[in-house]
Amino acid sequence: MQILLTGAAGFIGSSLTARLLARGDEVLGLDNFDETLYPPAQKERNLASLAGRPGFRFLRGDFLDEKVAEELVSARPDAVVHLGALAGVRPSLEQPKRYQKVNIEGTLNLLEACRAHGVGRFLFASSSSVYGAHSRVPFHEDDPAARPASPYAATKRAGELLCSNYSDLYPIVTSCLRFFTVYGPRQRPEMAIHKFTRLIDAGLPVPLFGDGSTARDYTFIEDILDGVVAAIDETAARKSGERCRIFNLGGSRTTTLKRLVELIEAALGKRALLDWQPDQPGDVPITYADVTRAGAELGYSPRVGIEEGIARFVSWYRDQKAEKEDAPW
Numbered sequence: 606m607q608i609l610l611t612g613a614a615g616f617i618g619s620s621l622t623a624r625l626l627a628r629g630d631e632v633l634g635l636d637n638f639d640e641t642l643y644p645p646a647q648k649e650r651n652l653a654s655l656a657g658r659p660g661f662r663f664l665r666g667d668f669l670d671e672k673v674a675e676e677l678v679s680a681r682p683d684a685v686v687h688l689g690a691l692a693g694v695r696p697s698l699e700q701p702k703r704y705q706k707v708n709i710e711g712t713l714n715l716l717e718a719c720r721a722h723g724v725g726r727f728l729f730a731s732s733s734s735v736y737g738a739h740s741r742v743p744f745h746e747d748d749p750a751a752r753p754a755s756p757y758a759a760t761k762r763a764g765e766l767l768c769s770n771y772s773d774l775y776p777i778v779t780s781c782l783r784f785f786t787v788y789g790p791r792q793r794p795e796m797a798i799h800k801f802t803r804l805i806d807a808g809l810p811v812p813l814f815g816d817g818s819t820a821r822d823y824t825f826i827e828d829i830l831d832g833v834v835a836a837i838d839e840t841a842a843r844k845s846g847e848r849c850r851i852f853n854l855g856g857s858r859t860t861t862l863k864r865l866v867e868l869i870e871a872a873l874g875k876r877a878l879l880d881w882q883p884d885q886p887g888d889v890p891i892t893y894a895d896v897t898r899a900g901a902e903l904g905y906s907p908r909v910g911i912e913e914g915i916a917r918f919v920s921w922y923r924d925q926k927a928e929k930e931d932a933p934w
């Protein structure tokens with residue numbers, strides 16, 4: 606398959622590119638090395654590991670630029686996998702307009718280009734955050750998701766609605782993949798697991814919000830890649846039923862913040878200095894995926910538990926730290 610992948614230099618995008626190339630797909634990657642969340646040097650490193658791989662082409666560009674979106678989609682890939690976005694809940698409270706522009710307008714640009722050029726398969730990276738603070742657990746795709754708790758979450762829900770809209774109006778089959786906190790090698794450095802690991806390793810205080818009882822459904826990167834690849838195939842083959850489908854992709858197990866810190870401490874062999882802080886606006890008390898639908902329709906079955914996943918993440922963290930002792934974060 607020929608796949609146009611946005612966000613290809615990012616954490617999930619670069620990992621997905623490697624997986625797709627390994628199975629013989631062609632990937633045209635797009636990324637603008639956005640600096641909002643973390644330094645582009647990490648993205649350069651992610652891409653360096655893909656350079657020269659057969660079937661891979663990369664364009665540095667911005668999907669907000671209609672000409673860029675048009676030009677890429679006019680090559681008529683078999684599917685567009687839209688991972689490019691401004692991610693992260695907390696920074697979206699500081700810059701809601703930028704999040705709105707990149708995540709909603711950017712998604713619309715790509716859907717419009719698909720409509721104009723007859724590209725009929727579109728996958729969108731959504732988020733568990735769309736469920737907000739008031740959904741019952743575990744979260745199911747048919748829950749209303751009508752009250753997202755942050756601007757970021759609202760942009761992701763809006764992206765899903767645009768996918769649904771384009772599937773209703775035009776011959777475009779869409780899938781919205783609700784990722785639940787993804788971690789593993791190359792994880793974004795500002796995300797909790799990566800940040801806690803770095804701080805504990807350096808003997809610095811770890812800011813923890815709330816009382817440690819908040820819980821997250823953590824998903825190891827390889828499980829997410831299994832789910833995304835299966836969703837690409839399912840979306841390509843879908844001929845009947847709803848043209849827009851939503852799938853939860855989670856680990857389907859929860860871990861409290863307190864337990865997460867203990868696991869990182871154990872993997873590093875170091876104790877954390879805890880700096881307790883009040884709850885953060887926009888954060889939700891729990892995320893927990895019901896993955897029955899993804900299991901039935903995509904054959905999705907998460908395999909890496911948090912204990913093994915943290916150990917594998919810390920091992921990667923140590924390796925890359927040794928490679929770049931003077932990194933800026």
Ligand SMILES: NC(=O)c1ccc[n+]([C@@H]2O[C@H](COP(=O)([O-])OP(=O)(O)OC[C@H]3O[C@@H](n4cnc5c(N)ncnc54)[C@H](O)[C@@H]3O)[C@@H](O)[C@H]2O)c1
Nearest residue numbers: 612615616617636637638639667668689690732784786787
């Ligand atoms: N990592 C998670 O836990 C998680 C959870 C839920 C949803 N998601 C979603 O999955 C996707 C990938 O997340 P990630 O963790 O790999 O984040 P990431 O920040 O590492 O990757 C996103 C990439 O998109 C690129 N990008 C941003 N704006 C762009 C633009 N205008 N044009 C071109 N490229 C642009 C960025 O430079 C970045 O490399 C995002 O859509 C995110 O919202 C991630």
